[in-house]
Amino acid sequence: MVHRIGSENRSAPTQKGSASAILDLLLLYKGHPRPLLLHNTYTYRSIFSSFIFSPNSSLRVEKEERKMVKICCIGAGYVGGPTMAVIALKCPTIEVVVVDISVPRITAWNSDTLPIYEPGLDDVVKQCRGKNLFFSTEVEKHVHEADIVFVSVNTPTKTRGLGAGKAADLTYWESAARMIADVSKSDKIVVEKSTVPVKTAEAIEKILTHNSKGITFQILSNPEFLAEGTAIEDLFKPDRVLIGGRETPGGQKAIQALKDVYAHWVPEGNIITTNLWSAELSKLAANAFLAQRISSVNAMSALCEATGANVTQVAYAVGKDSRIGPKFLNASVGFGGSCFQKDILNLVYICECNGLPEVAEYWKQVIKINDYQKSRFVNRVVASMFNTVSNKKVAILGFAFKKDTGDTRETPAIDVCKGLMGDNAKLSIYDPQVQEDQIQRDLSMKKFDWDHPLHLQPMSPTSVKQQVSVSMDAYGATKDAHAVCILTEWDEFKTLDFQKIYDNMQKPAFVFDGRNVVNADKLREIGFIVYSIGKPLDAWLKDMPAVA
Ligand SMILES: NC(=O)c1ccc[n+]([C@@H]2O[C@H](COP(=O)([O-])OP(=O)(O)OC[C@H]3O[C@@H](n4cnc5c(N)ncnc54)[C@H](O)[C@@H]3O)[C@@H](O)[C@H]2O)c1
Known part of the structure; x- marks a missing residue:
């Protein structure tokens, strides 16, 4: 039997939070002597899902053939596309699906002419597309099936109403959060990849938990520091990966689960963990400091x-x-x-x-x-x-x-x-x-x-x-x-x-x-x-x- 993570045909309700289970599984996987290289990408067994969803996982894992852990990223843009392509490349045991509401964008990601130009990107995509990296417009389906959902949608400046010309417009983020809440039937880690105002996670948490049906969502902030033009290089060798989460046991386990994804290729010392608000604010602060240097030298010019x-x-x-x-x-x-x-x-x-x-x-x-x-x-x-x-x-x-x-x-x-x-x-x-x-x-x-x-x-x-x-x-x-x-x-x-x-x-x-x-x-x-x-x-x- 092929057991789909998060799918309705799972036989037992969740007994432990997904963050905790993901952590357990990732740790187990790390200690496992290459368990996932037995079969091709689609059919090999993963020990991951049973621990998330089954109360008797130790028994079931022996018996059932399962799918790999699944990441879904909402937003196939300059950040979502390259970031997920690199995760797929570095983590062959994880299935990564990048979804978007834009049909032309997804069509381009599935073609020979990618929608964005970035040195080295073609190569990375070619290596894993169709294996463990997919691009799709079936947003709800893949969110529903995912264990970890990254949200990397636009966060433009508001052009009208309160805060026009300054405040971030969270329309796209909010609609993504509402959709996640609507379609989810299993616990998920939801990761803020978009750059958002500090305290956004609190609002997102409210949307997710308000609509939840006994489902646990752990919100993490994992801002992206890549620079366009060197995105692939930056993703391969990041100065740091920043993960912020709640200071609760559930939050800490979610942090650990995401940390373990990055640990496939990023040295542990380069993965910084903080509370949610520090992570959200650090991204804004880093960009402000960088831009400030340019304005300083330009003023001197x-x-x-x-x-x-x-x-x-x-x-x-x-x-x-x-x-x-x-x-x-x-x-x-x-x-x-x-x-x-x-x-x-x-x-x-x-x-x-x-x-x-x-x-x-x-x-x-x-x-x-x-x-x-x-x-x-x-x-x-x-x-x-x-x-x-x-x-x-x-x-x-x-x-x-x-x-x-x-x-x-x-x-x-x-x-x-x-x-x-x-x-x-x-x-x-x-x-x-x-x-x-x-x-x-x-x-x-x-x-x-x-x-x-x-x-x-x-x-x-x-x-x-x-x-x-x-x-x-x-x-x-x-x-x-x-x-x-x-x-x-x-x-x-x-x-x-x-x-x-x-x-x-x-x-x-x-x-x-x-x-x-x-x-x-x-x-x-x-x-x-x-x-x-x-x-x-x-x-x-x-x-x-x-x-x-
Ligand atoms: N571009 C960068 O260098 C960079 C670096 C770090 C952080 N960021 C931040 O990352 C976020 C994304 O930036 P980007 O440059 O990738 O933007 P982008 O415009 O290239 O991509 C965003 C994508 O999200 C899609 N989208 C919007 N709402 C959606 C929804 N509800 N469901 C599915 N798809 C949806 C859009 O169609 C678009 O393709 C922004 O918050 C940005 O500030 C960007």
Whole structure:
């Protein structure tokens, strides 16, 4: 008989909490001499389920053929997809199903062209898809069958009502929690993977327990620290895995169960366990600290330009101090991505709600400097080009928020392009990983609307097609352009033939390097007027005021 974990055909009701049972089983499995390698992925016996669901498990385990432990992840996005793929790869004894309400996303995950670009991801998915990794739109079925449910859905910034523009919109999280409560017929560990406001677990717990039918849910916070572009590397070798849970025996056992999943490949010393609120807040704090470093160096870049200092030299000297360290000190046109701004706004809102306006104000400055840096860049471009870019072709190299990803959420390129379009520029955009429809959509969308499932994103009636064209390569984008703006640090931009680009551009030809990727001296030798963020200005630029 094949015994399905959590399925209705199980013969005995749960006698012990699932967390406790999962722990027992994982421990037992760890001590077991490779018990699960006996058969292929679908048919091998797992000792896991019997301990969860059977009061007489020691007898039953000998007799019954069972399925492996099952993880279901709600949300097949940038976090859910890669995270679960790596769990599946590292834990061949665990069945992992990633579910999503978006049919195109799941179709893409099941195809040769994955819905997100991430170095190394294709390889990982290919190794386990169809074995112990599955992608499905049958959300309820797989949640119902799972022992551990990760929730990795969107948590956008609210655009209306209380806390609009700051607070996290937990609509998707809440609907996922209600669905889990509705379809569950067995005990489950529910893991917050999404970044959520501190104390969300309390609300989720209320939804789950309010609807439960004698079922025990243990809520864990397991925020994800991967960075896009290096997600697979980060997941293979995380600086730390953070697991927060209730300080009750049940909570501690749930923590242990999840810890044992990660222990398949993460050294124990790198798995940190805390209470729920510390784990939830740590994620917001980590993103706030990271973004703060970027805003700090960007603030310095403005001062460098004003004084003749070189921000790269300053950052190097500062970063040599072992208390500060060298990472995350690259000046740029600004940070982007789906997390930093959203999480800081959320942090600001939480501070305000907790009567801490001074703390809120402090973190708000990180966003303000980021916005300042983007508008400073636009002003520099316009001011340098005789105070107008009206009807001038400006090439935009790079649209993704960083290299090695096709993700454009909150990319600084959006604000820079909108700023230039506001001055009536004609933009010609090239990014090696971003498709034309994505660029057109991003430039037509209102702030924060991007962070919703694709099919629920509101479309703006404004079309930007007349002002924006998208090129297949950097040479096409720059042909006949008056200026080039480099907005993503793609490696291929470092090795472009700038002589060829210069020859095909209008003169004077400008390069505005928002990522400090080009060799400004070489470009000046060719004849370009070059602006590099935070570097000493060349004579042309010095004479042009660039007031933000
Ligand atoms: N992207 C990152 O680098 C990163 C890093 C750490 C944490 N996070 C956090 O992780 C969470 C997810 O981020 P992401 O970048 O993966 O987002 P995403 O938009 O790429 O993916 C979220 C997915 O959830 C799906 N979804 C929404 N509601 C659903 C529901 N009720 N049932 C099933 N599917 C549903 C959407 O269709 C979408 O595919 C967010 O809270 C984010 O802040 C993101």
